[in-house]
Amino acid sequence: MSTGIIESWADAGDEFSAPPDIINNSDGTKTVITFRTNQDGKKVKVTQRIKEVVVQEKVHPLIAKRKNWRKFGKEKNKPPGPDTSTTQLGEKVELKLGLSWKQAEKKEEEDKQQERAQAVSIQSIKCRVCGGDHYTSKCPFKDTLGAAAGITPSGTTPEPGQEGTDAGIGGDGSGAGAGTPGGGRYVPRHLRADANGNLPSREARDDSTTLKVSQLNSFVDEDMLRNELFARFGPLERVVIVRNRETGESRGFAYVSFATEEIAQKALDLLDGKGYHSLILRLEWSKKKKPT
Template sequence: MPTNWADEVDGIEAPQTFTDANGITTHIEFRINDDGKKVKITRRTRNKLIHDKVNKAVAARKKWPKFGKERGNKPGPDPATTNVGDNIKLKLSSTGQVVQDVDEKHEAMKAQLQNKKILCRICKGDHFTTKCPYKDSLGMEDAAATLTPAEEPAAEEQQGGSKYIAPHMRAGASSGGVGGRPGSAGPDSREKRDEQPTLRVTNLSEDVTEADVSELFKRFGHISRVFLARDRETGACKGFAFVSFTMREDALRALEAIDGRGYDNLILRVEWAKSSA
C-alpha cells in the first residue's frame, strides 16, 4: 500500500493489511505509545467461517428473550451460573477392567517397589509422598499436581535412581540451605523434564497428533509427557516429537521397537533426546 507523504511527515506510516496464501490476514500498524516512542503492532488473524445447519425450531428458540431470574440479561452464558469444569478423561475399554484399573496399577507398583527403600519427599519418612501426614501443612503442590497417586512412586524411584546428582543439585537441597544455586528455589519443571528418559521421534507425517504418538508409545510403559512440534500457523505437525517415559527400560524398549518402523508410509527414526542445556 503506497504511503501518503503527509503521513510520513508525522512519522506515522499508514496501517497495512494483507492476506497470505494460508488465509492468514496480517495487519500492521504504527502507533506512538505513552513514552512518545513509535511502536509497530502486528496482528495476525485467521478467519474461519463454519456453517452449521440447525432445525428451524431450534434457531427460533435461540432468539427467545430470557425470562425469570435471567430476565433482561444479555445473550451468552453468565459466569454466575455457567462455568467450564476441568478436563475429564473418558477412557473407553473393551476389557471390562474399568473398575480395578487404578487399584491394580497401585498394587503392581507396590509389589515392584517392595524391596526398595521408599522415601517421602516432604518429611523424608518411610512412606509414599502422597501418604505423608504433613502433605497438606508442608505443601507439595508442584509434585502432586503433575503426578497421579498411582504413578507417583515410579517418578520417585526415577529421582532416586542410580545417576549421581551433586548434592546442591538435588531436589530439596535449597530448603536445607546448603548454599544452593542463586535464584533456584527448587527444581523447576524443565530441570525435572531433562532428568526423565526422553526419546526424540523424527520423520513423522504432517497429520500426526499427540494422541497418535502416545498411542504408539504407551504400550511400552507409562509416558509422562508427549510434545509434538506443530506449525504455529497451520497447526500441522512439523515432523518431530519428544516422548518422555518414567522408566528408562521402557524408553529403551520403545526405542528399539519403533526405530526404523514404518508409520503413515514414512520410516520413523527414534533416538535419545539430547539435553537442551
Template sequence: MSNLITMNVTKSSWADEVGEEFDLPFETYTDENGVKTIIEYKTNDDGKKVKVTRKIKKTLITERVNKVAAERKKWAKFGDERGKKAGPDLSTTSIDQQIFLKLSTTGKHAESIEESDLNKKKAALIGKKILCRICKGDHFTTKCPYKDTLQPLDELNKDLEATKEAAPVNEPVAPENSAGGKYIPPSMRAGAKSTTGDSYKERRDDATIRVTNLSGDTTEGDIHDLFRRFGGISRVYLARDRETNICKGFAFVSFVLRDDAAKALQAINGYGYDNLILRVEWAKSSTS
C-alpha cells in the first residue's frame, strides 16, 4: 500500500472566507488503476484554507497459513486486551522506520585475508623503517590517504624554498626614530624591549592560519588529522553554531612554529575537502 499526500495551500482574503467557513467540500473518486483519490478542504491553524489531496492504492496480499493459525486469528482477546476490536492497537504496536539488513560476503573474511597479507609484508620489512613521503606516517606512500590530493612533503619544502628565493625578503624597515617627529612612547621606540604579553600574543598570531569554506560536518578531529602532518599544533578552534553545534565553516589552527604554518598554508589552500575547496590564509589579529 502506498500513500501519496500532496498539499496545496491556497491563499484567500478574509472577505472571501465569509460564508464559506462551514461548507468545505469533500471529494472522493477511484480511477481505473484502483487508485483512490480523496480531496479534502480544511482550514489550518493559521486560518488559511488548505486543499489536501490523498492518493491511496490498496493492494491485497494473500498469504497461506496453517489451518490452526488461521483459527487462532479468530480468537477473542483477553487480559488487558479484553473487548478491544481486531487490528493492532496504536498504543502497543507501531511501525518503526525502514532499516536495511545489508548482507555481504566481504565481512571479516576479506579483512582477515588482508590482515595476513599485511602481516607478511610487515614481516618482510622488519628492520626497515617505512615512512610515507606525503604525510610522514608509517605506511607506504602508495597507501597514503592523502596520496591523490596532497604534494609530498619534501617537494613542498622545495617549493617553499624556491618561492622564498624567488621573492626577496622585503620586510619593512623600521623607521629611524628621527628627531623632530611625533612623540613615541619608550616601549614603542626602536630597540625597546617588548613586553612579554605582546610577544606571546604575536607569536601565537604569527603561526595561526585561518581555514575557511569547511563543510558543516567538520569536527576538530578532522582538522587535527588534516594539519597534524605539517608540524606541532598548539590549538585548533572550530567555529560552531551556538544552538545547533554545527560547524560554521571556518576554523583557526595555531602551529607551534611559523614555518609549519606556512607549509600548511601552501599545501592546504585550494585543497578539496568534503567536496569543498578549502581556503587557507594567515589569521588576522583581532586588534588590527
C-alpha cells in the first residue's frame, strides 16, 4: 500500500486530523493555527492569538503556612482545599473598616427604604384595562380592551346604570351593575356577591379562634411566628402581620388563627406577658367573647 506525502492538512481527507500549528511570536504571544470542518462540511482555518498572563496572589505568611497543613480524620490524604462532602462552607461576610461606618450604614438603610417605597408606589399603580403599572387613562390598549373591561374611550368607568351592560357584570342594566363594585376593579373575596347577588355579612367569617398578638419587634415576620412562637400549638390556620402600606414595615401586631378555640386559649394563657425579642407580648382575642 503506497502512501503519498500530504502537502496541506486542509486538503487531507476526513480520516486525517491535523495537529495545531503553534508559532511563538516576538512579543511573547502565541499564534495557534488549526483546521476543522464546519457544519456545512467545509474545511476552515482557525487562527488564534494567545497571550499567557501569570497572576501572583499575595497572602499572609501564616495563611500560606496553614494551607500546607496535612489533613486528618476523614479528610486524611485528601487534596488541598475544602471538600463539600465533609466541610460546610458558611456564607461570605464582607468586613468594611472605616471611621464613618455609622454614616455608611445610615445611608445604606435610607437607600433600602427609598427602594422599598418606590417598589410599593409602582405596585399601587395598576391599569384597570391591561393590568400594567401605568394609569388607566394612559393605557395603549384602552381602545381595544376598554369595552371588555367596562372602560370608556375617555378612560372613565361607565355610569352605574350602564355598568352591568357594558362591562358584562350584571345580567341586565336595570341595577345589577349598581349593586356591584365598578368594572375592572379588584373586589376582595369577603365582599363579593354570591350567585343570587347577595353581599356577605360581616359576621360570615369565623374569628372565634383568632388571637391578636401585639408588641412585636419590627423584624419579626410570619415565618418566625409560625416556627418559633406558635410551633408547639400545631398547624395554624392563618398568620398575618399588619404592615404599613407605604413602607411595608411591620406595625407591631399580628393576627393568628388556630385550629380550635381550645388551642387558642392555651396559647393565650402561656404566651401573654412573656418576653419575645426584647419586648413583652400582649395576646388577646381579636373578637371579644360574649359572656357565658
